[in-house]
Amino acid sequence: MTFNSLQYAVFLPAVLLVYWSVSHRLQNLLLLVASYFFYATFGWRFVGLLLLSTVTDYTVGRVLEHTEDEPRRKLVFACSLVVNLGVLGFFKYYNFFSDEGTRAFGHLGIHLAPPVLRVLLPVGISFYTFHGISYAFDVFRRRIEPCRDPVAFAVFVAFFPQLVAGPIGRAHIQLPQIVHERTRPDATQVGRAVSLILLGLLKKVAIADLLAPYVDSNFANPSAQGSISLLLGAYAFALQIYGDFSGYSDIARGSAWLLGVNLPENFNQPYLSRSITEFWRRWHISLSSWLRDYLYVPLGGNRKGRWNTYRNLMLTMLIGGLWHGAATTFVVWGGLHGLYLSVERRFLGGETRDAERAWSWRTDLVPALITFQFVCLAWVFFRAPSAAGAVHYLAGIVKPRAGSVDRNFLLTLLVAGVVTIAIDAAQRVTLDHTFLTRLRPWSQGLVYGLMGSAVLIAAGGTPVPFIYFRF
Amino acid sequence: MTGSDGAPAADVLPSRRRARTQRSWVARVVPIVAVAVLVAVFADLVVTAAAGHLHQPQYWPTFESQRKYDALRAEAPAATTVFIGDSVLDSALDPGLLPVSGLGSSFNASLAGEPFQVLSDWTRIVTRAVHPKTIVLGFDINVLNDGNAAGEALLADAFQRSRPVAVAEGRGDLLDHLDVWLHEHVALFKYRSALRQPFQNSNAAGAQIYDPPLTALGWNSDFAAKELGNTPADLSAAVTKIDHDILLDYHFDDDRLRDFASLVAQERRTGVNVVFVSMPVSPAFVQAVPGGRADFDAAVTALKRAAGASGARVVPSGLWPSRYFADAAHFNRAGTIRFSAWIASELGARP
Numbered sequence: 001m002t003f004n005s006l007q008y009a010v011f012l013p014a015v016l017l018v019y020w021s022v023s024h025r026l027q028n029l030l031l032l033v034a035s036y037f038f039y040a041t042f043g044w045r046f047v048g049l050l051l052l053s054t055v056t057d058y059t060v061g062r063v064l065e066h067t068e069d070e071p072r073r074k075l076v077f078a079c080s081l082v083v084n085l086g087v088l089g090f091f092k093y094y095n096f097f098s099d100e101g102t103r104a105f106g107h108l109g110i111h112l113a114p115p116v117l118r119v120l121l122p123v124g125i126s127f128y129t130f131h132g133i134s135y136a137f138d139v140f141r142r143r144i145e146p147c148r149d150p151v152a153f154a155v156f157v158a159f160f161p162q163l164v165a166g167p168i169g170r171a172h173i174q175l176p177q178i179v180h181e182r183t184r185p186d187a188t189q190v191g192r193a194v195s196l197i198l199l200g201l202l203k204k205v206a207i208a209d210l211l212a213p214y215v216d217s218n219f220a221n222p223s224a225q226g227s228i229s230l231l232l233g234a235y236a237f238a239l240q241i242y243g244d245f246s247g248y249s250d251i252a253r254g255s256a257w258l259l260g261v262n263l264p265e266n267f268n269q270p271y272l273s274r275s276i277t278e279f280w281r282r283w284h285i286s287l288s289s290w291l292r293d294y295l296y297v298p299l300g301g302n303r304k305g306r307w308n309t310y311r312n313l314m315l316t317m318l319i320g321g322l323w324h325g326a327a328t329t330f331v332v333w334g335g336l337h338g339l340y341l342s343v344e345r346r347f348l349g350g351e352t353r354d355a356e357r358a359w360s361w362r363t364d365l366v367p368a369l370i371t372f373q374f375v376c377l378a379w380v381f382f383r384a385p386s387a388a389g390a391v392h393y394l395a396g397i398v399k400p401r402a403g404s405v406d407r408n409f410l411l412t413l414l415v416a417g418v419v420t421i422a423i424d425a426a427q428r429v430t431l432d433h434t435f436l437t438r439l440r441p442w443s444q445g446l447v448y449g450l451m452g453s454a455v456l457i458a459a460g461g462t463p464v465p466f467i468y469f470r471f
Numbered sequence: 472m473t474g475s476d477g478a479p480a481a482d483v484l485p486s487r488r489r490a491r492t493q494r495s496w497v498a499r500v501v502p503i504v505a506v507a508v509l510v511a512v513f514a515d516l517v518v519t520a521a522a523g524h525l526h527q528p529q530y531w532p533t534f535e536s537q538r539k540y541d542a543l544r545a546e547a548p549a550a551t552t553v554f555i556g557d558s559v560l561d562s563a564l565d566p567g568l569l570p571v572s573g574l575g576s577s578f579n580a581s582l583a584g585e586p587f588q589v590l591s592d593w594t595r596i597v598t599r600a601v602h603p604k605t606i607v608l609g610f611d612i613n614v615l616n617d618g619n620a621a622g623e624a625l626l627a628d629a630f631q632r633s634r635p636v637a638v639a640e641g642r643g644d645l646l647d648h649l650d651v652w653l654h655e656h657v658a659l660f661k662y663r664s665a666l667r668q669p670f671q672n673s674n675a676a677g678a679q680i681y682d683p684p685l686t687a688l689g690w691n692s693d694f695a696a697k698e699l700g701n702t703p704a705d706l707s708a709a710v711t712k713i714d715h716d717i718l719l720d721y722h723f724d725d726d727r728l729r730d731f732a733s734l735v736a737q738e739r740r741t742g743v744n745v746v747f748v749s750m751p752v753s754p755a756f757v758q759a760v761p762g763g764r765a766d767f768d769a770a771v772t773a774l775k776r777a778a779g780a781s782g783a784r785v786v787p788s789g790l791w792p793s794r795y796f797a798d799a800a801h802f803n804r805a806g807t808i809r810f811s812a813w814i815a816s817e818l819g820a821r822p
Contacts, residue, residue, distance in 0.1 A: 006646055187496035210667060407670040441499055445506025452507060453514040456653075457663040 001041040003251040004204050004459075011038070016258055024181040028151050031178075031259070035160040039124070042164065046122035049087055054157045056083040057132040061139045061146035061153070073140060080136035084129040091122055096326030124164035126323055130290060131157050135171040137294055144172045152178045161255040165248050167266040167286035174261070182260030192434040193257035195444075199423065199436065200250030202451045206458040207243035207416045211236045214409040219383055222393045226403020230396045232413055234376045237383045239416050242271065245284070250433070265433070269424040271375070272359055274367040275348065276340040279375060291320050302345075309345065314338035328387045336378040359428055511659070518658040518666065525665040530654055532630045536593065539580050540639060543600050551575030551604040552818070555594050558583035559750050560609035563802040568811035575604065586623035587614050587727060589630045591734045596639045598741055606738055607818070608783070609748040611756070611800070612770035615727045618720030717799045718759040723770055728777050735781035747778035748814065751788040755799040786817045 001007045015034045019027055040047050060080040067073050102112050135156070138144045147153040155178050162169060185193065218225055218233030225233065249266035256263045270283035280288045296316040302309040314335070321334020377394070384390035426435045436447055518525075531537030543550065552575055554564050561581035569577050580597050582590060587610075594606065617623075630636055637643035638651045653660040738745045749771055760767045775785045795806030802810055 006649065187499070191500075408668040411670065412667070441502040442506050445503040446510055448503065449507035449510025449514070453511050453659055456511070456657065456659045457666050459660070459663070 001038060003248060003255075004201060007041070012255055012258070019259060020184055025151075027182070028149075028155050028178065031155045031159065032151055035155065035158040035163060038160040039158065039163055042123040046125075049091075049122055049125065050128060050158055053084055053087065053129055053132045054154050056080060057136050057157070058147070058150055058153045060136045062148070064136075064139050065146040077136055077140040080133065084132050084136075088125055088129045091125055093322075093326045100328075127166045127168055128157055128163060130168050130287075131171075134168070134290060134294060135175075138171050144175070147171075147175055147179065149179060159256070159261070161252040161259070161261075162263055165245070165252070166284075167249055167252065167264045168290050169263065169286070170290075173264065177261050185257060185260060188437070189257060191437050193254040195254075195434045195436045196250045196257070197254035198448060198451055199433075200247040200252075200254065201455055203243040203247030203250065203420075203423075205247075206451075206454040207419060208240045208247060209244075210412050210458050211240040211243070211416055214406065214412065215240050215383070219385065219389070219393065222389075222396045224403075225396065225401075226405065227397050227399070227401045229403055229405045229409070230393060232405065232409065234380050234393075234397070236409070236413050236416075238271070238372070238376050238379050239413070239420055241379065241382075242267070243416070243420065253433075269428050271372055271420070272364075272368055272424055272428060273371050274359075274364050275344055275371055276337065276374060277344055279371060280337070280341070287320065287323070291316050291323075295319060306346075310342040313341045313345070317341065324382070329381050329384055329390060332387050332390070333378050333382040336381065340374055340378075515657060515659050518662055522658060522662060525662045528654075528661055528664050530633075530661075531635050532589075532626075532633045533582065533585070535582055536585075536630075537635070539582070540596070540600065540635075543578060543580060543597060550578040550601050552577045552607060553597055553601065553603040553605070554579045554581060554607045554609060555590060555597060556581040556609035556748075556750070557585060557587075557590060557613070559611055559613075559800050559802070560748075562797070563609070563750065563807055563810040564814065565807050565811050568808060569815045578603075581609070585630075586619075586626055587730065588623060588627035591730065592627075592630060592636065592640065594734060594738065596636070598738060598743055599641060600639065603743060605744040605746060605818075607746045607748060607814070608735070608778075609750050610731075610774070611750040611752050612723075612760070612767060612774065613718065613721075613800075614731060615723050615770055615774065616718065616721045617724035617727055618718075618722050717756065718761070721759075721761050723766070723773075728773055731774065732777040732781045735778050735783045739782035745778075745781075745783040746786060746818065747775070747783040748786045748817075749775055749788050751791040751795075751810065753793050753796040753799055754790055755793065755796075757790060759799060786814070788813075 001011060011034075015030065019030055022030065036047060036050070039050055057080055060076055063076050064073055067076060105112050135144075135147075135153075139146045147156070152175065156169065156171065156175050159169070159174075159178070215233055215237045218230060218236070222230055246267040253263045253265075264286050266284060266286050268282040268285065270279050273279035273282050296312055299312040299315060300308055301312060315338075317334040317338030318331060319334070321330040321332070321337070324330040324333070380393050381387065381390040384393055427433055429435075430438065432438065436444055439447065527534075529537060531540065543553075554560055554566070554577065556563075558581070561579065561583045564579050564581070566577040566579050578601075580593070582593060585593070594608070597603070598606065634643065634647040634650045635654070637647045643651070655661070659666070735745050735747065752767075757764055757767045760770075762769075771787075775787060779785045791806070791809075795802055795809055797803040797806075
């Protein structure tokens with residue numbers, strides 16, 4: 001049951017109807033049942049993993065609460081890491097490390113034959129295991145009190161709007177919202193939530209899904225395309241993945257608002273960034289801040305000299321890349337971003353860090369365009385079927401090659417680009433993701449009518465899954 | 472309901488405020504929804520007006536099944552005799568040449584290029600849609616050939632999983648029905664593929680081949696020219712290919728025979744008269760059977776026996792001269808005229 005399916009259009013109102021007519025305790029119970037049902041629609045066999053992760057972290061939290069001995073606390077925290085990373089490692093990385101290890105040893109003349117397993121990747125495993133790890137880490141570091149209510153904790157891990165593709169929640173922000181009674185959203189808040197959901201649907205269905213076939217055909221057979229078409233294909237993927245993932249996040253946040261829960265912002269006009277450093281403060285914010293707080297800072301951050309800072313940046317981004325999937329393409333993508341960040345830190349220093357500085361078309365357009373090119377370069381590795389495929393794709397762009405460009409592709413890309421920029425610019429100017437609710441009622445009706453028509457035209461028979469469901 | 476000082480009683484105040492808030496909320500939402508609906512309806516009307524300039528979308532697995540299903544429903548319940556077969560019967564029969572008296576109104580619901588599993592489902596759909604008095608099944612022995620089982624299974628699977636097929640068979644779920652309803656009533660949805668790709672008619676080439684203009688009675692009038700090619704060279708190449716492929720990997724399959732018998736029996740149970748026509752074939756066709764004439768005769772006999780045992784009236788034929796055929800299997804125009812007259816007399820139509 002994806003957010004862009006008719007099933008979800010029935011599921012969410014049904015949950016809301018019951019949710020706001022029962023007590024807080026029953027609300028949590030309902031959320032738990034609804035979340036597990038939602039997860040089971042992607043494959044009931046993996047519900048056990050979600051339960052395992054939840055039970056482990058809840059138990060770890062309770063044990064840590066009663067343990068003062070530091071080595072013992074470390075041991076208990078290690079249990080959470082072993083279970084969460086063990087599950088993640090086995091289901092996500094077994095095949096990758098098995099294949100790459102066999103290949104590496106093969107080069108040394110050692111022939112290994114690890115057992116071949118057909119391991120299916122459970123949906124959302126990267127997200128809920130990171131939820132659990134962050135909770136256990138925060139309890140271990142005594143930043144938060146452990147949660148005593150097992151139902152509330154289970155809801156925190158499995159909360160359906162963010163379960164399968166984030167945003168990755170933080171326990172100290174989200175758990176209190178689950179534990180304590182929630183306020184029913186008023187008419188304005190409902191309007192804002194619905195507006196955000198509709199905007200997310202537009203981004204997903206009418207931007208990402210319409211670009212998808214052109215992107216797929218470009219990356220499937222780059223040899224058959226001319227240089228211009230390949231270049232536009234890379235831009236199209238940049239818009240596709242942004243529309244797909246930010247659209248998902250918008251629907252997730254809007255759905256959570258309707259349930260009285262505030263989820264963290266995940267995207268904040270990333271393609272208007274004037275540097276890669278700024279980009280990472282605006283793109284997949286919940287992951288980048290997670291990596292910063294639980295990996296980069298514990299590694300030493302920028303406190304131990306220039307070269308250690310570069311090493312930490314590189315390591316963080318490489319692991320960030322690997323988090324997306326077990327493939328060399330993701331590792332290269334992460335490595336490229338680590339390199340960008342290191343180079344920026346070396347040559348541009350603090351100038352790159354001011355993400356909140358007001359945007360000016362006069363002075364910021366060129367840096368934003370340059371940043372976008374570097375981001376797109378890395379996206380080619382992210383999207384290509386293999387690292388060699390990405391190099392082949394990029395070679396096709398660099399070495400001029402004639403070839404026609406599909407006019408439908410051009411039109412779709414143009415419309416997608418204009419709509420994306422218009423949405424981002426409006427959000428940037430108003431500092432409000434739900435800027436549409438500021439319009440007069442008839443203007444809102446006009447915009448929603450156009451959005452609804454666009455979604456109707458763009459919607460296919462079977463909903464296209466969100467890209468980040470794979471991660 | 473006021474207090475001693477004339478102010479609203481404490482327990483009444485919140486409910487009045489609530490009512491006022493609710494009214495203002497409704498006053499705000501209604502214009503938004505009304506304008507949004509108006510915009511969407513206006514957009515839909517614009518697309519409806521422009522529909523003549525847009526290519527017809529395909530939402531059935533093939534254009535031919537879609538067009539014929541629409542035509543059948545438009546004709547219903549006028550068609551009293553429906554002919555169902557593969558491309559051979561599709562090219563062989565022109566209902567326009569059949570006399571109305573005796574047979575009533577006839578419709579050629581044959582589907583070119585579809586395997587027997589699909590034609591079997593299709594027969595059930597046709598029966599359900601128009602409740603004809605008589606169904607005429609026309610097949611040659613190729614219906615028993617499982618030489619391309621894997622490829623045929625893919626086509627059958629695609630047909631089965633199609634939403635309009637599910638609805639037409641009466642087994643669709645709510646989403647299938649909604650999808651079909653949107654196709655039939657909302658132009659924005661129906662023409663969405665054309666609207667997404669305004670610069671090209673991506674299905675145009677396919678439409679010429681698989682969705683030829685049909686007569687009101689569903690006869691595929693351009694079959695030979697469109698299916699086999701437009702130029703003499705195309706035609707010649709296509710004929711050579713069909714002659715070569717027609718019984719490629721031919722293998723008589725007992726399961727197919729059972730499936731065929733089961734289809735006949737099932738149709739009979741619905742109260743429909745079933746006629747099985749063993750389709751006339753060319754000498755080249757018989758030569759292409761791996762076991763030659765003996766195997767051909769054995770397969771034809773098995774088909775006729777299965778049909779008869781399941782309750783169908785059997786109309787035998789045999790070898791027809793090559794001059795009636797465009798290739799080893801399909802009829803040319805002369806063959807169509809000859810076959811239509813022959814089947815009319817076999818079915819007892821009065822000229």
